[in-house]
Structure formats: structure tokens, C-alpha cells
Amino acid sequence: MKALVLHAPGDLRLEERPDPVPGPGEALLRIRASGICGSDIARVMTKGTYSFPMIPGHEFAGEVVSLGPGTDPSLLGRTCAAFPLLPCRACDSCAIGEYAACRSYDYFGSRRDGGFAELLAVPAWNLVPAPDGLSFEEAAMAEPAAVALHALRRGGLSAGDDTGVAGAGPVGLLLAAWARVGGSRRVFLWDIDPRRVAFARSLGHDRAFDSRETDPVEAIREATGGRMLDLAVEGAGVSATLEQCLRAARPGGVVVAMGNPAGAMTLSREGYWEILRKQLDLRGTWNSSYTDLPKNEWKLVLETMADGRLDTKPFITHRLRLEDGPEAFRTLLARSEFSNKVMFLP
Numbered sequence: 001m002k003a004l005v006l007h008a009p010g011d012l013r014l015e016e017r018p019d020p021v022p023g024p025g026e027a028l029l030r031i032r033a034s035g036i037c038g039s040d041i042a043r044v045m046t047k048g049t050y051s052f053p054m055i056p057g058h059e060f061a062g063e064v065v066s067l068g069p070g071t072d073p074s075l076l077g078r079t080c081a082a083f084p085l086l087p088c089r090a091c092d093s094c095a096i097g098e099y100a101a102c103r104s105y106d107y108f109g110s111r112r113d114g115g116f117a118e119l120l121a122v123p124a125w126n127l128v129p130a131p132d133g134l135s136f137e138e139a140a141m142a143e144p145a146a147v148a149l150h151a152l153r154r155g156g157l158s159a160g161d162d163t164g165v166a167g168a169g170p171v172g173l174l175l176a177a178w179a180r181v182g183g184s185r186r187v188f189l190w191d192i193d194p195r196r197v198a199f200a201r202s203l204g205h206d207r208a209f210d211s212r213e214t215d216p217v218e219a220i221r222e223a224t225g226g227r228m229l230d231l232a233v234e235g236a237g238v239s240a241t242l243e244q245c246l247r248a249a250r251p252g253g254v255v256v257a258m259g260n261p262a263g264a265m266t267l268s269r270e271g272y273w274e275i276l277r278k279q280l281d282l283r284g285t286w287n288s289s290y291t292d293l294p295k296n297e298w299k300l301v302l303e304t305m306a307d308g309r310l311d312t313k314p315f316i317t318h319r320l321r322l323e324d325g326p327e328a329f330r331t332l333l334a335r336s337e338f339s340n341k342v343m344f345l346p
């Protein structure tokens with residue numbers, strides 16, 4: 001099979017690899033769509049994977065083409081998304097189904113070979129069969145869509161809430177889409193990249209603005225008649241946007257910290273006062289939930305896409321072959337071209 005193999009930060013090569021063989025309880029997935037995550041850009045170009053050589057990619061979907069011993073035969077031929085975390089099943093977090101907090105986990109695309117390849121053996125437990133009619137590309141959007149849904153659920157969105165999202169990258173935009181599905185009254189989005197703002201507007205977010213031109217806190221104050229946001233989600237991983245979220249939240253409101261920070265996250269004295277005086281709930285979010293109770297976020301994502309309420313197709317701006325990988329990562333790192341979700345179609 002063909003695969004993109006990372007040998008060192010910045011050294012991604014297209015290589016021929018032996019086809020994986022599914023072990024007991026595993027299925028062989030022919031990967032048909034594999035998204036590039038924001039975290040992959042840093043992983044491939046600067047930070048590296050857990051070890052080398054490694055095939056990156058954790059946002060993938062495909063068709064089950066063969067089964068290992070003892071694997072559920074009904075999976076054969078199905079279109080599946082895949083939860084990329086392999087839990088230890090021995091720690092206290094795993095015991096209560098909090099797999100994202102597992103103390104000793106494995107992970108496709110960072111700790112073990114992942115989805116930038118033509119084939120991958122995946123435990124059946126990690127596979128989420130897609131409802132009929134869902135495309136491979138949509139199924140490959142399940143991972144970022146589940147991460148966005150989880151952040152919104154952590155924020156406890158209620159129907160009628162005014163919601164704000166700082167950072168209009170792929171997950172920020174998915175979060176804004178979920179906020180609409182979840183009954184937000186108004187959804188505000190802001191970013192410092194005017195291309196992202198224009199893209200958000202093209203998706204129908206007319207309350208998206210360039211925060212270098214418009215102070216988001218003042219714009220929200222004006223639009224809400226001073227009431228401010230019930231829920232603000234920080235999706236950029238920057239001190240300034242965290243502070244904007246704290247200032248934009250109403251008294252008793254919720255602020256969710258979601259963005260991966262690129263450096264230190266600091267808070268001014270005034271920003272800290274916002275938490276105290278407004279008695280804000282500041283909550284973290286991480287990954288997504290994969291337990292069946294109270295809700296399997298992954299199944300919910302695929303069902304909501306299949307019934308048409310969550311349309312992720314417009315999010316995909318670039319479709320590439322594996323051959324394009326090394327060049328694509330250079331372009332993504334330089335941000336020389338606008339992109340939202342970039343996908344390999346191996």
C-alpha cells in the first residue's frame with residue numbers, strides 16, 4: 001500500500017508499505033477519506049510524532065474490506081468512521097468510560113500508524129458504522145465534529161442561548177454549526193484572519209467578524225443589548241481570545257477553553273476579575289466522549305449528518321492525493337493559501 005511516512009519533523013515521505021493484516025477483533029479499513037487536523041500541521045512539521053517512522057492521520061473513514069479472526073461479520077463492506085484512541089481498559093478513567101482521560105492510551109496517527117495511507121487495521125470497537133447514504137468524506141469529518149460537539153456539551157448549551165466562538169478554524173466552525181443545531185439564538189464568531197471570516201460568512205454566519213477591525217466584546221454588547229453571551233468558547237488557544245471570551249460572557253455565563261495553546265496562556269488582572277465578579281464557569285474540554293451513556297457523541301454526529309441537520313460538506317476546501325502530502329504540509333504551515341478542512345482521498 002501507499003502511505004505518507006513521517007521520519008522526523010518536516011520529513012514526510014510517500015512510501016510503499018506492506019498491507020496491514022487485521023488481527024483478532026480487528027477489521028481492515030480501505031481508507032477513502034482522511035482529514036488533516038490543525039494538530040497534524042504542528043505534528044508533521046515541527047513537533048513530530050511519539051516515535052519514528054510513523055504514518056500520521058487520525059480523522060479517517062473508509063470501507064471495511066476484510067476481517068480478522070472473531071470480528072463481527074456484519075462490519076464487512078460498511079462505511080465506517082473511527083474513534084482514534086485505543087484505551088488501556090485498566091485505569092480508573094477507562095473503568096468509567098472516560099477514555100479521553102485514560103492514563104496509558106494508544107492513538108492512531110501519533111503513537112501508532114494512522115490514516116494517511118491506503119489501508120489500516122482497526123479494532124472493531126473503534127469503528128463507528130455510518131448510516132446509509134453518508135459519504136466517506138462526511139464520515140471522515142466525524143472526529144472534528146465530535147470534538148466540537150463535546151465542547152458544546154461541556155458548555156451546557158440551552159435552546160435560546162447566545163453563543164460565541166473565538167477562532168473560526170475547522171473546529172470553531174463546526175462548533176458554530178452545532179450551536180445552530182442545538183438551538184442557539186445567535187452565534188457570534190470572530191477571528192484575526194479575514195479569509196476565515198469571509199469563509200464563515202459564506203457558510204451563513206453573518207455575525208462573523210474580523211477582530212482586528214471590530215472589538216468582538218463591543219460588537220456582542222451592541223447586538224445583545226448589553227446582555228452578553230450565555231456561552232463563549234475559546235477556540236484559538238491565545239491569551240487575548242480567552243480574555244475576550246471572559247469579557248463577552250454574561251454574569252453567571254459559561255466559558256469553555258478548547259483551543260490548543262501555542263504558548264503561555266496568561267490573564268490580566270482585569271480578565272481575572274471577570275471570572276470573580278461575574279461568577280463565571282470556566283470549563284475545559286478535551287477530545288470527545290465514546291461511551292454509549294448518556295450519549296455516544298460519535299453516533300450522534302453521524303446520525304445528525306445523515307438526517308441533514310449538520311452539513312459538513314461545505315467545510316472541505318481541498319481534496320488531495322497522498323502524493324500531494326509533503327507539499328501540502330509546507331503550504332499549510334506557511335498559511336500561504338486559505339484552507340478549512342483539507343482531506344486526502346487515498
Ligand SMILES: [Zn+2]
Pocket residue numbers: 037038039058059143144
Ligand atoms: Zn483532529
Ligand SMILES: [Zn+2]
Pocket residue numbers: 087088089090091092093094101102103104105
Ligand atoms: Zn485507561
